[in-house]
Amino acid sequence: EAGVAQSPRYKIIEKRQSVAFWCNPISGHATLYWYQQILGQGPKLLIQFQNNGVVDDSQLPKDRFSAERLKGVDSTLKIQPAKLEDSAVYLCASRPQGGTYEQYFGPGTRLTVT
């Protein structure tokens, strides 16, 4: 079974530029998450999707971050405009329906804002 795929793996941009990340969850997983992991910290949830609907985006800085999952499969996370403090690893995770709620993580995209 293929895991969660993310691209790009690395991205360097200047502040005030925009950037987009892509995630393809494990096939059949209805729930998809985006996390931000700042160096030296644990991941923090940005947004949760159930199919193509948003379940929780309370921690998403909506003035600059947006995310979508139009067909309930792939998802994109966008930052516009980026700030220095957005430098982090952006992790995508998915989980199947029910069970013990464990999430399966992709390798992440490391963003550096200069």
Place this chain on the structure above:
Amino acid sequence: GEDVEQSLFLSVREGDSSVINCTYTDSSSTYLYWYKQEPGAGLQLLTYIFSNMDMKQDQRLTVLLNKKDKHLSLRIADTQTGDSAIYFCAEIPQTGANNLFFGTGTRLTVIP
């Protein structure tokens, strides 16, 4: 759920046991998890424990849960150099949409 606490660093010698500790926040959390993160990689689920259990053993891994003190630990027997990584505990508090709250992570260094 935002204050799941872990010590930052742990060093052990190869072959010894490692014990990584975590204090979580919500006594009503139903599941508690341990994830492993190797350099440049995403998080890998190691094991989980249901809140009605005190202990769970899975090969070299033993999870102990003390609900009264909201304390979770992960013991790795016969620690190997390949176990060097950052270990995160995580809880799902009763409030919210079954989302994970992670600790700060413990960096385990195994000395050959």
